[in-house]
Structure formats: structure tokens, C-alpha cells
Amino acid sequence: MNVLPNSDGAGLRAAARRGLRRGRDFVDETPPDALVTVTVAAVSLLAAFAGFLAVSSLTAIPFAVFLVATGYGWLRHQELTARVLTLTTTVSTILVLGLILVFIFAEAWPTVQYATVNVFGVPIPGLRLFIETRWSPVTPPIQYSLVPMIHGTVLVTIIATAVAAPLGVAAALFLSEIAPRTVRELVKPGVEILAGIPSIVYGFIGFTILSPWAADQFDIVGQGTYLFVGIVVGLMALPTVVSVAEDALNSVPESMKSGSLALGTTDWQTMTSITLPAAFSGVSAAVLLGVGRAIGETMAATVMLRGSPGLTKPLYNVFYGNDTLTSLIAANYGDADGLQLSALFVAGVILFVTVLFLSIGSQYIEARMRRKLGGAE
């Protein structure tokens, strides 16, 4: 899965020539009025998008033109219109990701610039967000340090992974290799429903039942512990790990398993020495995706934590819970403005970029595994 563009000039030129030729062929073969219709639709849609971006009240006009043009094209040249429309939808899907990147980065920039530090005369934007340890948006000195929240997110994610990874992989093994058919038909929807329970319901149960119980059991002053947020978040990440890991285990060719069983091994030996090693990368991709889910989980952390940014003392004290990156955003967006709001967007950027990397990493691992197993088949 090599996504980097081929950078040598000759290949690029050849590709451009091919594209041009294909474009010319396309123009030659298409009836002129169809071509005009499609062009009008494309231009008006672009204009509508530009108008929307510029907050123009005239946005509706090009959009109406687009609707009329596609309507006409649908009646007269359905084949071409369908093709162009589906291409448009595909481009807009990618565009959404691009827009998210651009807009949250743009909103985050003021605070990053505010937190610039000169290191030996070289300005490094945003460094102060990570070397200070105090979040103080109101009382001077104004500091927007994200270190406490990153610390909270890291603790919660570690605990959640410790819960979700072993239980999830074991459940995936159970579903894909061990369970009899009828049991699987019962357990699989159960895991899916576990994924369906809204995070705010988990948070509510955590807030009303788990937090008071934990405060009582561990003699904690006040409520909210990273430990129990981590456990709840781990349960929420569990279904992701189960379903992705199960897919990976299922993709191991049956012939490999049968070959092992034919040698007289037990089912468990086949799993530990054939299926799991073969599916190892897919299973680790599942764990990565679970980690991504845990990092981004918001509502349970927001209602179960204290919402007072700060580091725990000592740093590994998981029986106390301040704030995570997600809960910081959810709890403070309301009364934040200016630089503080922008700092919340910085937190969003960190979340987005981290999880995007985890997602791309797990896709890369999965693709590699598919290639390897495909060769073995």
C-alpha cells in the first residue's frame, strides 16, 4: 500500500500524457450538450461551495443551478450524469477529511503562536503548551499547558488498553475459532450491542454508581478516578477490538488450520502456533484501533472526572482523576473564547492527528497481512 506519489519526473509526465489523452477521448466521445450540462453542474457546485465557505447569502443561487443542471442531465444523459455525480460524492468524502484538518488547524493556530518559545533564537511555535504544567486560562499568568490533560489521556488509555486488549483478543478467538455455531450467533450480537450502548449511558452509570463506590472503597476525597474511567472506556473500546481481531482471525486460510490439525495438534495448539501468529498483525491492528477509540472517548470521561486540569500527585496515582484532552473540550467549550477556545482546538488537533496516525498505521498493518496471507493461499 504505497501511498506516496511516484516522484520521478518521467513517470509523472507519462501519467500526465495518459490523463490528457483520456480527457481528449472523453470529450470527443461525449455529445456536446451532455458535456455542457456536466460542466455547468460542476462549475455551479464549485461556486456554491465557495459561496458557503465565504458565508455568502447568494450560495443558494449556484446550488439551484446545480440542481437544475443535474436534473436535466439525469433525464437526458443518465449514464454520464450518474458517473459524474458518484465522482462528486467520492471527492466530497475526501474533502470532509481535508476540511476537518484545515479548520481545526486554523482555529488552533492563535494559541500555538501565543505559546511560541525562542530556543537559541529559533522560535518554536507551541512549545510552551508542552513544557509548562499549569492550565490557567483565567488567572494570570495565563498559561495554556496541555501537559496535565495529555497525562490524563495517557493514563486512561493505558488502563483501557489493559482491559480491552486481552479481553478483546480472547473474545475474538472465542468467536472465530472456539464457539459452536449457536453460541456464536448469540455472543456476536451481544458484543455489537455492547458497542451500541451510548457513551453517555456508560458515563451516567459510572457517575452515579461506580464513582461513589470507588470513592468509598479507596477513601478518596471527592469523586473521579482515572482508574475507573479507564476501565469504563476499556469496556467501550472492547467491541472494536473484538470485531476487527475476529476479522483478522477469520482471514487466516482454513487450509493452514486444517494442515496443523491434521498433524494431530489440539485446537488450542493450532490457535497459538498457527492462527494467532498468522493473524498477529491483524490482531495488533485491532488493538491499535481500540487504543484510538479509547483516546477519543469523551462523554464517560467528561461526566466521571473532576474537570479541574492538573497533574496527579504522584504522577502514577490512578485513584485521582482530573481531566483528559476530550473532557477538557467538552467541559470548557461553553465559556471559552479567544485564546482559550483556540487552546481547546489544539487539544482537538492532538486527538485528531494521534488517532489518524493510529488508523493509518493499523490499515498499513492489515494490508501487509492480507498481502502475506494472499501469497500463502
Place this chain on the structure above:
Amino acid sequence: MAGATDTALVSEDTSETEAVAAGAVGLAAVLFALSLASVFELVTITDPVAGVPMVALLGGLLVVLGFAVVTFGVGSRLGYVATDPRPTAGLLASGTFGLIWFVVGGLVASQTLGLGTAGWVVASLVTGGAAFAVSALPREDIGSTLPAGALAVFAGVVFLTGVIGPSWLWDLGWEQQASFNAEFTIPVLTAFCSLLVGWAAAKAYGGFGARGRHIGAYVLVYLNAISIIALLFLLVAFTVLKGLPGLFKGLAFGAGAGPEVTLVGVTFSLPVSWPFVMNGVALLNDVNGVLPAIVGTIWLVVGAVLFAVPLGIGAAVFITEYADRGRFTQVVEIATNGLWSTPSIVFGLFGLAFLVPRLGNQKSLLAGMLTLGFMLLPLVVITSRESMLAVPDEYRDASAALGVTKWQTVRSIVLPAALPGIVTGIILGVGRIAGETAPILLTMSGSVAPPGSQTVDVLGGFQLQYAPPFVTNPELMQATSALPYQLYSLITAGVGQSSNISAIDEFRWATALILLVVVLGFYAIGIATRYYFRSKLQHD
């Protein structure tokens, strides 16, 4: 891989010893259940059970269990029990035992004996190393039973002698206070020991070796699956039990009982009055309800589906049917998967930065719809694409051979064949977004407890005009409530904001229950659809 090991090739005359091992597994299960019961405070550890205090009972049973397993292992090593052990218990088991005993040694040395850092490190290394050696060096029958059994005996003795008694407390001494008490520690330690010994006993029951490991592992894997399902059941049952009283408060049947509604010009009274879902919150209401939030959720879902489903299916059609497999489709795949795993709060931030300023500069229903639509989009693309790829190529070839165009093939062959998968995916996706709080928190949140008069009326809100933007709908442009947001705001609201609601706790649980019912309803329909189509396909 069915049934390859079902026939016991090693079934010699060992039924009595097998019974001992099976008894140990059963005892471990009983201990595990007992300790769970005391963690959930169904029994307290000081309560006497059959005349014996709970602590003593747990300790005694642990000692018995530990000795039973160790005896079995030693008996097997000496040849009294016919087993089929490997030369060693394996690196994973040895490492685990080493680690456990490392922790035990360290805790005893530092906390009970009060040794300094050097002291506990040495003690830890000694006990951990010893456990690793005992586990790794001798034959498997000793290696996997002795460290586990010894741990259970040790824990049992600690409980019995009162070193960890009912009044035991371990203050961690941190600046932010936290401590372990006996109520928590004793059951958790017991549960852990019983799991470990249960695994060793299950292994012994299988006669060690390949078959023993198989059984030992299966016990743990089955236990894991059962606990996940039990947890699900517990969560749902608990919410239902707590929520039911509030949900059906004031429910009344009979002609004219319900509120008046007007449908196609005819006004009549509904034959049922269900205040919780038909009222808003107001000072004079007998029973307060969440009608605005329910209607808000319905419109959110409708809006998100209208936005995301055409876009998503279109994109899926293009990348599976039109585009050649290459760079472009890879980029689309990476983008959709990336979007799928993007945290919901980031979608909320995006809606706040991108949609809110462009849609009347205030939080609005429309902004919420579009934000949730962005979240739904990748799921629609992924599931539609998967089900289109599953349509056999023969279908497409047969259609193309008739001389029809590509789009006609897609419209009349591929899409109908892929429809079941697409529909299932959409329903499950809708279930997910209907319960999302974080995105709408930032884009459409309204008042904490809206009165019934604030129920949105989207259909009645459309207005036509001659100047752009031609169609306006003030209902879409203002903030409203939705079930998940309502639950969140009820949790975090101060006393003043929810003073209209008398039994606030009951109201919250009922809101949680109705949210759960709505979301799990979507999931149930989605899963049922999948089974329906699958059974139909198998019949054909």
C-alpha cells in the same frame, strides 16, 4: 476445526484423579463467585456463612484449593497419577508466575516487614526468581501447579491469621489520598487466586501436555466470553430496572385520555396518555417529560441520514464500479477509515468551526444534523462498499452481456443485490450516531430541560421567499435538545436549572432508559434485518 480433539485418546483409568481435579475446578468457580458477590457487596466479608466468618471461609477454601492442586501436581510427578506432561510449563506461564511472585515478595517486604527500597527489591527478585525457576525448570506438572497452589495457600494463610483481616487498611500515603481496605482487597485477591488455581486445576484435569493446556485455556476463554455477555446483561437490566418507574409514571389508557393532535385537519384525542414521552418540562406539569428531546433526536437522525446516505452510497458506487483499483481508491479508503476512527468530539469541534459560523452564527439543529451526517458518512461508505464487493462479478458480466450501460447494471443489478448489506450498515450506523453526545454538545445544544412548547416542528417551519436563499426554516436554525444531550445536561446541571423537576434522579434514569431503548432498538432492527436476509439467501 470442529471436533478434532473431542475424542479423548488418552483416556486411561484415571476417573478418580480426574474427579479430584474437576472438584478443584468447581471449588475455584465457587470461590470466584463468592468473591464477586462480596465485591458487589451482596455479602459482606464479616458476615458469618454457616457459622464461619466470610474471611475465614475464603481463606480456608483457598488453603484447601491450593493444597489440592499442589498435591495433584506432586502426585503426577511421582507417578501416582497418570498424566502426559511436557518437560516445562512454558515461558509465558513461567514469566507470569515470576511476575506475580515478584509483586507478592515486594509487597510483603516493603509493607509487612517494613524493609527499605534495597530490601524490597532484593526480596522481590528472590521470590520472583524462585517462582520463575520452580515454574520453568521442573516438568510441567510441577511447574504449573506449585507456584499457583502456593500462592493460594499463602493468600489463605494471610486471611486466616488476620494479617489481612476485616479491619485491615493500607493507606498509600500519597498527597492525593487513596487507600486499600479489606472490603475490597480480600475479595479481589481471592478472585485472582481462584482464577489462577482454577486454570492450573483445569490443566491438571486434562492431564497436562497439549490436552491439559487446551482445557486450561478454554476455561479462561469461555469465562471471558461469559463475563462479557453477563456484563452486557447487567448494564441493560440495571438501567431498565432503575428507569422503569419514571418512564411509565402517570401512564393512562382510555378514550380521550391523551393530548389532542391534529392530523390532516381532523382534531382528536389519543387513546393513551404517556406523560414522560408526551410532555416537556414545566412547573405546572404533573409528570415532566422529554418530548422535545425525542423529537429533536428523530429529526437529527433524519437529517443525518438524508445528508450522508446519498453521499456515502454514491462514493461507494464510484470506487467499486467506476474507478480502477489504484492510488485514488486507496486514498478514498484511507480517508474513510480515518474519518471512521476520528473521535466524536473532533467532529464537534469541526462543526463548531465550520458549520456554526456559516449557518446563522448560532448553534442550530441543522448544524447538528450535518455534523452527525459527517460522522455517519464513512460508515455508509465502508458498509456499502463491502456489500457491493460481495456481489459476484458474474452478475455484472451477465448484465453487461445484454448490452446495457454500466449505470443500468449498477442500478438494476448491483444495488439491489447489495441492498441488504447497505440497509443493515445504515441502521447500525444510525444507532451509533443517535446516541452520540459530544458532536451535538458543541453544535446544537439548547436549554437543559426544554418545555413542551419548544418541540421543533421542522415540517411546519419551511417558508418560501423570492430572495436567496429561497427556502428558509427557522426551526432548523435554532438550538434544540436531543436525548443524549438532555441526559448529559441533566447530569451536569446545577440545582437551579432543573428545579422544575421534582424527582430528578428518577427523571435521569428514565431519560437514560429511553435513550437506551431508542439506540438499542436501531441495533435490534439492524441485526434482525441481517439475520432475515441471511436466512433468505440460504434458502434460495
